[in-house]
Amino acid sequence: xxxxxxxxxxxxxxxxxxxxxxxxxxxxxxxxxxxxxxxxxxxxxxxxxxxxxxxxxxxxxxxxxxxxxxxxxxxxxxxxxxxxxxxxxxxxxx
Numbered sequence: 001x002x003x004x005x006x007x008x009x010x011x012x013x014x015x016x017x018x019x020x021x022x023x024x025x026x027x028x029x030x031x032x033x034x035x036x037x038x039x040x041x042x043x044x045x046x047x048x049x050x051x052x053x054x055x056x057x058x059x060x061x062x063x064x065x066x067x068x069x070x071x072x073x074x075x076x077x078x079x080x081x082x083x084x085x086x087x088x089x090x091x092x093x094x
Contacts, residue, residue, distance in 0.1 A: 010094070014040050017090045024083050030070045033087060036063055064091050 018037040025034045036059050043052040067088045076084065 008093070011044060013090065013094060014044060017087065017094070020083065020087050020090070024080060024087070027080050028074065028076050029080060029084055030063075030067060032063060032066070036060060060091055060094060064088065067091070 014037065018034075018041050021033040021037045025031075036056075039059070040056045043056050046052060067084070071081070071084060071088075
């Protein structure tokens with residue numbers, strides 16, 4: 001499983017995370033996910049991205065912690081909870 005995750009293209013993985021965050025954004029989900037992934041998409045396309053990439057990695061790391069807290073404190077439907085957990089797992093694999 002670890003080999004499969006390491007073989008994934010980071011650009012495609014970030015695009016998938018951004019698309020998933022966009023799809024679930026109108027519903028009861030953490031509001032910060034879409035802006036973080038949009039920032040990551042911008043950083044990936046930027047020419048001088050060293051410092052911004054570090055900032056994106058930090059934001060992504062902290063958002064994992066906030067996702068867990070958000071899911072504990074808020075209720076969601078079953079399918080939205082599943083998609084939020086998928087997004088959380090994608091963050092961890094990133």
